[in-house]
Amino acid sequence: MRFDIISVLPDLLTSPFAHSILLRAQKKGVAEIVVHNLRDYATNKQKSVDDYPYGGGSGMIMSIEPFALCIEKLKSERDYDEVIFMSPDGETLNQTIANQLSTLKNVIILCGHYKGIDQRIRDIFVTREISIGDYVLSGGELPAAVVVDAVVRLIPGVLNDETSALSDSFQGELLDAPNYTRPADWRGHTVPDILLSGHQAKINEWRHDEALKRTQERRPDLLE
Template sequence: MRFDIITVLPGLLESPFAHSILQRAQKKGIAEIHVHNLRDYSTHKQKSVDDYPYGGGGGMVMNIEPFAACIDQLKSEREYDEVIFMSPDGVTLNQQIANQLSIKENIIILCGHYKGIDQRIRDIYVTREMSIGDYVLSGGELPAAVLVDAVVRLIPGVLSDETSALSDSFQGDLLDAPLYTRPADWNGHKVPDVLLSGNAAEIEKWRFEQALERTRTRRPDLLK
């Protein structure tokens, strides 16, 4: 799976992709993550990529030409399943969307900045607009990193225990059940007996009941 991320701040994405699961996925050759500096596609002498908005108002708007030039070049080299724009007014990312995207092959992610990007890029090129929550960040770089992390960990071969991703919170619209490890008794706080019983059927039943109760208490909206 290949991700091409277009941003005006490529340095901001160096660390998230250089550690842990994302680093391992790239070393295994399971995922490719390429970050493209939008300024490399600017035709302006100062490599600017923004201008004042038509109609007035505060803030600057990112130009259409650099985005179009970068996207067109990438599309000339391979076919893309999605061109995703990270935007606070997009559809909120959830586990089901991450599952859907994990079976794609090539994805472009656009990171906005300033006040936003020229609407024509959104109209002509973008296939999905995605948000990570109802709040505004300084740019789309951190949301892009969140999206890539959520998707890559689902690709077969990335996690050492592939069944782990299938039991995560939000898989099956339920939060995860409580988790415990050694010691079984810590200062009088004990692990539930059922988890020590070795009875797989009873343990699964307990976990489902706990997940259901936790979801009902914390996220009842998921049960609708």
């Protein structure tokens, strides 16, 4: 799967994609993550990518031309399944959306900045808008990194144990059950006996019951 991320601050994305699972996925050739500097597509001498808003008001608006040139160049090289704009007023990212995106081949992600972007970018080029929560960040780079991380780990061949992602929280609409590792007794705090029993069917039943209980307590909305 290939991600092309368009950003005015490409260096901000260097670290998230250079470690752990995302780095491993790229080394395996399972995922390709390419970050494009929006200023490379600016058409003025100053390499500026924003301007004052029509109608007045505070803040600056990202211009249509640099985004259009970059997107059109990318589309001339390959077909894209989605052009995603990271926006606080998009649909809220969840595990279902991550699962859907993990089945795609090529995706463009646009990172906004300043007061916003020219609406025509959204009208003409964007096919999907995604938010990571009901709050506003300084730009779309961190949300883009969140989306890529959530999606890449679901691609077959990325995780060492490919069944691991299937038991994560929100898969199956439930939070994950409590997890334990060695030692079995730490300062009098012990692991539930069922997990030490070796009876896999009963362990699975316990995990499901605990996941349901945790979801009812913490996120009852998921059960509606």
